[in-house]
Amino acid sequence: MVTNLDQIKVSGADGKAPTIEGAWPLAIAKTQSKVLKQGSGETVGKDATVKVNYHGVNGRTGKVFDSSFQRGSTADFPLSQVVPGFAKGLVGKHAGDRVLIMMPGSDAYDPQGGRPEAGIMKGDSLVFVVDVVGVPLTKAKGxxxxxxxxxxxxxxxxxxxxxxxxxxxxxxxxxxxxxxxxxxxxxxxxxxxxxxxxxxxxxxxxxxxxxxxxxxxxxxxxxxxxxxxxxxxxxxxxxxxxxxxxxxxxxxxxxxxxxxxxxxxxxxxxxxxxxxxxx
CATH class of the missing domain: 3.10.50.40 (Chitinase A; domain 3)
Incomplete structure (x- = not known):
């Protein structure tokens, strides 16, 4: 059981798909997050819409199950529409941050019975590295x-x-x-x-x-x-x-x-x- 995110090693150039290494299989009891590189942009609020690049690895297998980096385009979404662990890991972070998030299945896909089509079984912990590219405003401000x-x-x-x-x-x-x-x-x-x-x-x-x-x-x-x-x-x-x-x-x-x-x-x-x- 992972108790500290220092047990997971992340390498790779800023803005590029990271390499995520660990002694797989790994699981965690509660969502944790860690800023790997600090940005100085707008703060991510709980109701924010974020523009991100992300790389997701299954903690049970160590395999990548989803990556916007590999698709070559950023993703935009309201935090209210993603799995709870992803939102918990990003709230309070900033545009420009690179963030490591690990979440238990209860904060990921357990409520939906997993995502078998992506190789995610119920109970799997997930690891994400997320580059917060931007926090778009909802309207003009100035x-x-x-x-x-x-x-x-x-x-x-x-x-x-x-x-x-x-x-x-x-x-x-x-x-x-x-x-x-x-x-x-x-x-x-x-x-x-x-x-x-x-x-x-x-x-x-x-x-x-x-x-x-x-x-x-x-x-x-x-x-x-x-x-x-x-x-x-x-x-x-x-x-x-x-x-x-x-x-x-x-x-x-x-x-x-x-x-x-x-x-x-x-x-x-x-x-x-x-x-x-x-x-």
């Missing part, structure tokens, strides 16, 4: 910015921004107007970002895309429309930004998803919830 005059107005209604274009004069070029200035990481062209946003069509003054109603959307700055690339680079995590994007920087010939007609100017309000350099 100092309010007074927008320039003559622009569409933005008012928050039931937790989401509502744009009123009204009699504003349509600009010919890209307009970038921060509404809330966050104090987080400054976005670069090489970042992956998590955002919530809404899109309005200038011609109809109507909402045509609602990216605020569900979970945050993840993407690469390399793959967004030109107006986003130009408008978001240099902005900071926590910010809410209004972009007025002319057709040339959005969808010059229109598109069906979202429903944008040819020549349409678009108004975006974007909450920047996290950003990190792509691996």
């Amino acid at each position: 100092a309010a910015v007074t927008p320039a005059s003559g622009l569409p107005t933005v008012k928050e209604v039931q937790g989401a921004p509502v744009v009123t274009i009204g009699n504003a004069k349509k600009p010919s070029g890209l307009v970038v107007q921060p509404l809330i200035k966050g104090d987080g990481h400054k976005i670069t062209a090489k970042d992956a970002i998590d955002v919530k946003y809404r899109t309005y069509a200038w011609s109809t003054k109507e909402l045509i895309e609602d990216g605020f109603s569900g979970p945050a959307l993840s993407g690469s700055m390399n793959s967004v429309i030109p107006g986003w690339k130009k408008g978001l680079e240099g902005q900071t995590v926590g910010s809410r930004v209004m972009l007025i994007v002319p057709p040339a920087d959005a969808y010059p010939n229109g598109t069906t998803n979202p429903p944008v007609k040819k020549g349409e100017t678009l108004v975006y309000v974007i909450d920047i919830l996290s950003a990190q350099k792509e691996s």
